[in-house]
Amino acid sequence: MSTTTILEPTLPAATPRPRGRGRWNAPLVSGLILFALIVLCAVCAPLLTSYDPIQQNLNDAFLAPGSPGHPFGTDSLGRDVLSRLLYGARVDLQVGVLAVVSPFILGSLVGLVAGWFGGWVDAIIGRVVDVVIAFPFLVLVIALVFAIGPGTSSIYTAITLVGWVAYCRIVRGQVLIAKEQEYAMAARASGLPTWRILVRHLLPNVILQAFVFSMSDIVLTLLAIVTLGFLGLGVPPPTPDWGTMIQEGQQFILTKWYMSTIPGLAVVLTGLALALIADGIVDKANR
């Protein structure tokens, strides 16, 4: 891997440049712009709407989109849908992004240890990974959230306990390759302490693939959080959350089709932005 990157700049391009060569590429740029717009809307929520997302107003319930003062209408409790969307973006984006950080760190460290030490350490970690992977992601997350109790911190805990395995597998595989290379052997031969070899020399070289995966993992995590909200196991009400909004809308689907459609489109748009970024980064990393 590292030997080819040394040679690469001197080699003439044999084939026409495929999609994704170069500094930027179309999916990455469009994804970043779209995501930046969504984040901007979430950050500037108080400027974009004057309504409180949890303030009920039963006189104004079920207003259709386009009603004066309520561009996206109001829900069954008379809460402004636009304002719930914007404040919901704050909640879901924050939880979605943060919930990727701890599995990333935990999984990468465990993978590093498993790959480097090998032997029985690797064997034990490997068995644990096999077991966690045997559960469907969502089922184990839901069971854990149920056991630990509702709330944002249980969502983080549950996703960390289930999500680290993917990072562990990726990093372990990369370490197995990297530890046979000269720089790793040199570091070992020079008598550096193990933790220093791992953190200073190996980690920077093996983390790229884990980072690439974390981009698509954000999409999956966001979906998991919205799904938890839809099932009534997510961020507790009355905090606005897109999944809860979709679920509330489904009860009135017969007459008020837009109640589920609008927050769903918000998820789709955010998912698209993140998926485009992930796609662009994969292209860049694998060029």
Next chain:
Amino acid sequence: MKYLIYILRRLVSLIPVLLGISFIVFFLIRLIPGDPAATLLGTHATPQAVEALRAQLGLDRPLWSQYLTFMGHLLQGNLGYSFVYDGSVSSLISTSLPVTLWLLVSGTVFTLLIAVPLAVLAAARRGGTADNIIRAVPVIGLGLPSFWLGIMLILVFGLKLGWFPVGGFGNDLAGHLRSIVLPGITVALALSPILIRSLRASMIDVLGSDYIVTAQAKGISTARVVFGHALRNAAVSSVTVLGVNIAYLTGATLVIERVFSLPGIGQQMINSILGRDFPTVQGITLVFAIMVVVVNLLTDVTHAVLDPRVKLT
């Protein structure tokens, strides 16, 4: 015979995983903060009731003895008794599991119906307009919440057009078939993007190989080369991708059953969670994990049967 030995070997190698699964399911109840018995019964429970439940769950005994009892019951197919429904957890599961299996089968069938033609088209017209459109599908599909997709399908094909029931599972075979279409398509729309991506890539690989060039040189029609010669070989690697993702989607059926009010084990799990029916949640979590293990096993066996190069070890 060699396949039988292979399957037996794989089954033996599954024992540690199955033990680990039972361990996690067993420890779920220990994760409940504080006293599980008191938490399960709620704030209005009398101390006597809490004590009784603690004894019933075996929480007053040492951990190793609890685990041994749990495993002993498990090996007899006894998953405990529901807190909410009158009856054993295994009888609850055996009534709802077929619905989930229906959903998985219908989801897989629709996935193949959607993914195979699109992937073949994209690979055969590589770089063309169709290919570019089809390649964009996985990117959009990745961020689509399947439950929302399900609601939209209900809205259009259930409510507006009235072609399919909006929920439930019907009473006879025809009713089952009709009510499993929309959920199956929902599963397929979530599953096919990944399959399209992998099948397209392996089709392109295969279409570039020497034996395809030879076949074309002999003057065999493009359709026959693509479907008769290339697809079979390209399918081998995609079987694994499909298997891995069916395992992943087993989890998504949980939400899809909820959307379409299908009385499967996913719906049962959510209801049990909302009803704080711990033994049922435990049992269903276990069944989900076993389903994944079985799908993975079937995937490996199918792969071995399809591809003679696979070493049966």
